[in-house]
Amino acid sequence: MTKNSKLTLPELITESVSKYADKTSLVFTGEENYTYRQLGKDINQVAGFLNELGIKKGDKVALLSTNMPNWGVAFFAISITGAIAVPILPDFHQKEINTILEHSEAKLLFVSEGLFKNINNTTRELVNNQLILVDNLALVPKNTTPDNLLNLKSILGYTSKKPLDVNINEEDLASIIYTSGTTGNSKGVMLSHKNLAWTTQQLFTLQDIQSSDRFLSVLPLSHTLENTVGFLLPMKYGASVHYLRKPPVASVLMPAFQQVKPTIMLTVPLIIEKVFRMKIFPNFQKSSAMRALYSAPVFRKLLHKIAAKKLHKTFGGELRFFGIGGAKLDPTVERFLHEGNFPYSIGYGLTETSPLLAGATPFKTKIGSTGIAMEGVSLRIGNADPVTGEGEIQAQGPNVMKGYYKAPEITKEVFTEDGWFKTGDRGLFDKHNRLFIKGRIKTMIVGASGENIYPEEIESVINRMRFVLESLVVEKKGKLVAMIHLNRDEIEQGVKDMKAEAQLYIHEKSEEILKEIQQKVNEEVNKFSRIQQVVLQPSPFEKTPTKKIKRFLYA
Numbered sequence: 001m002t003k004n005s006k007l008t009l010p011e012l013i014t015e016s017v018s019k020y021a022d023k024t025s026l027v028f029t030g031e032e033n034y035t036y037r038q039l040g041k042d043i044n045q046v047a048g049f050l051n052e053l054g055i056k057k058g059d060k061v062a063l064l065s066t067n068m069p070n071w072g073v074a075f076f077a078i079s080i081t082g083a084i085a086v087p088i089l090p091d092f093h094q095k096e097i098n099t100i101l102e103h104s105e106a107k108l109l110f111v112s113e114g115l116f117k118n119i120n121n122t123t124r125e126l127v128n129n130q131l132i133l134v135d136n137l138a139l140v141p142k143n144t145t146p147d148n149l150l151n152l153k154s155i156l157g158y159t160s161k162k163p164l165d166v167n168i169n170e171e172d173l174a175s176i177i178y179t180s181g182t183t184g185n186s187k188g189v190m191l192s193h194k195n196l197a198w199t200t201q202q203l204f205t206l207q208d209i210q211s212s213d214r215f216l217s218v219l220p221l222s223h224t225l226e227n228t229v230g231f232l233l234p235m236k237y238g239a240s241v242h243y244l245r246k247p248p249v250a251s252v253l254m255p256a257f258q259q260v261k262p263t264i265m266l267t268v269p270l271i272i273e274k275v276f277r278m279k280i281f282p283n284f285q286k287s288s289a290m291r292a293l294y295s296a297p298v299f300r301k302l303l304h305k306i307a308a309k310k311l312h313k314t315f316g317g318e319l320r321f322f323g324i325g326g327a328k329l330d331p332t333v334e335r336f337l338h339e340g341n342f343p344y345s346i347g348y349g350l351t352e353t354s355p356l357l358a359g360a361t362p363f364k365t366k367i368g369s370t371g372i373a374m375e376g377v378s379l380r381i382g383n384a385d386p387v388t389g390e391g392e393i394q395a396q397g398p399n400v401m402k403g404y405y406k407a408p409e410i411t412k413e414v415f416t417e418d419g420w421f422k423t424g425d426r427g428l429f430d431k432h433n434r435l436f437i438k439g440r441i442k443t444m445i446v447g448a449s450g451e452n453i454y455p456e457e458i459e460s461v462i463n464r465m466r467f468v469l470e471s472l473v474v475e476k477k478g479k480l481v482a483m484i485h486l487n488r489d490e491i492e493q494g495v496k497d498m499k500a501e502a503q504l505y506i507h508e509k510s511e512e513i514l515k516e517i518q519q520k521v522n523e524e525v526n527k528f529s530r531i532q533q534v535v536l537q538p539s540p541f542e543k544t545p546t547k548k549i550k551r552f553l554y555a
Contacts, residue, residue: 020238048160057082211238308340
C-alpha cells in the first residue's frame with residue numbers, strides 16, 4: 001500500500017502523475033488515450049486559470065456535470081487552488097441546484113453541455129456569471145446560448161501570470177457534498193482532505209488495486225461512493241477509469257464491456273437486482289421441470305454457477321471486483337452471486353464517512369453481511385438490545401466528516417457525547433465481527449406490542465417472489481401495506497401463446513398475483529411483520545441517484 005507523505009488531494013494526484021506518467025488515466029470508452037502526464041498538465045492549467053479568476057483558498061466551486069474525464073480535471077484543479085469542491089448530482093432539479101449554489105456560496109460553476117439547460121438567470125447571478133463548460137473546459141460568456149457552447153475556446157493551453165502557491169493542510173475542507181437521501185432532506189456534508197485521502201489510502205487494506213486495473217464508471221461522480229472508490233482510488237494507484245458518453249443502458253453497456261474488459265466496477269443493488277430478476281431468474285422459472293430443479297439446493301447451485309459464469313463473460317470476462325454499495329442487497333440476489341462464485345464485494349458506509357466503514361471482498365463474503373470494519377475505523381453498537389444484540393451502528397475514524405455545512409445543531413445531533421458518529425442504521429455483529437444491517441432507524445416501524453419491524457427485511461422477501469420487480473412496505477392507519485411493482489414483461493412471457501389476451505390477463509390477474517404474493521410472504525415472515533394489504537404500484541418508484549427509493553414520497 002502506497003502512503004502519501006501528506007493526506008491531501010493535491011499531494012495524491014501530484015504523486016500519481018509523477019509515478020504513473022505514461023499510464024492511461026481518465027478516458028471515454030474506446031477513445032484516444034489520456035495519460036497521467038497529460039492529466040497533470042491540464043489540472044495545473046485549469047487551476048492557474050481559476051487563480052486568475054480570483055478563486056482562492058476556502059472559496060466554494062460547484063461542479064454540475066455528467067461523468068467524463070474533464071470532471072476529474074476540474075475536481076483536482078479546484079483542490080489545488082485550495083478551494084472547496086461542491087459536486088452537484090446531475091439528477092437535481094433547477095430549483096435544487098440554485099438552492100445548493102446559494103447555500104454553499106459558490107463563486108464559480110463548472111457545468112457540462114447536457115446539463116446547461118438547468119442554468120437560468122438566477123443560477124448565473126448566484127455565481128457572478130462565472131461558468132466553465134466541463135466538456136471542453138471553456139469559459140462561458142454571459143450571453144452564451146446552448147447552441148454555441150462547444151464552439152467556445154478552451155482554457156487549456158492558458159499560462160497563468162499569477163503564481164499558484166497554496167499551502168493546503170490535511171484538515172482543510174476539500175468538498176461539500178449535498179446528499180439526496182430517502183427522507184428528502186438535503187444536507188451539505190463537509191469532508192476534509194484527510195477524510196478523502198485517508199479513506200482512499202485505507203481502501204487498499206480491503207482490496208488491492210494495480211496500475212493495470214481498468215475501472216468502468218456507471219455511477220455519478222458527484223456521489224461519494226463513486227467519487228472516492230471509483231475515482232480517487234484508481235487515481236491514487238495509477239489505474240485507468242473509463243467513462244460512457246451516453247447513459248448506461250444495455251445497448252451502451254454491452255459494447256463497452258467488450259471494449260474495456262473492466263477488471264473493477266462499482267454499482268448499487270438495484271442494478272444487479274434488475275439484471276437478476278429480468279434476465280436470469282426468469283430462465284429458472286420458464287417450465288415446471290426447471291422450477292423443480294431450481295427448488296433443489298444442489299441443482300440450484302449448479303444453475304447459479306452456469307448463469308454467473310455467463311454473466312461474467314457478459315461483463316468482458318476479466319472482472320475481479322464487482323463492488324456493491326449504497327443500499328442493502330437483496331439476499332436472493334446475493335445468494336445467486338455467492339453460489340455462482342461471482343467476484344462481488346459488499347460495502348457499507350455513508351456520505352458522512354467518506355464513505356466506507358466496512359466491507360466484504362470477493363470470495364470472503366457472507367450472505368447478509370457487509371463485512372468487517374475497514375482497518376483504522378472503529379465500529380460499535382449503541383444501546384444494544386441485550387437479547388438480540390441489535391442497536392444503532394456508531395463509528396469513529398479519520399474518515400468521519402467535519403459536520404454539516406452551516407448546520408451546527410444538526411451536526412451535534414448526529415454525534416454522541418463521547419464523539420462517535422451515529423449512522424442512523426440499526427445492526428449487529430456476529431462472533432467474527434462481521435456487521436449485519438437490519439435497516440434504517442427512521443424507517444423502522446414499531447408494532448402494536450412494541451416489536452421492531454424493518455420494512456427492508458419484508459421487502460427482501462417480497463422481491464424474491466415471481467413477477468416482482470420492486471416493492472415498498474409502509475405503515476398506513478396502523479396497517480402494514482406493501483406497494484408492489486410487477487414485471488409486466490415476465491407476465492406477458494407467461495402468456496406468450498395468447499398475446500392478444502396478454503393485456504387483459506395482466507389487468508385481470510394482477511390482483512390475483514398480489515394476493516398470492518401476500519400469502520406466500522406472510523408464510524415466511526414473523527407474525528408481527530405480516531402484510532395486511534397489498535397495492536399495485538403501476539410505475540417504478542422514484543429513486544435517488546444511487547437508486548434507493550425515495551420513501552418520503554410514499555409514506
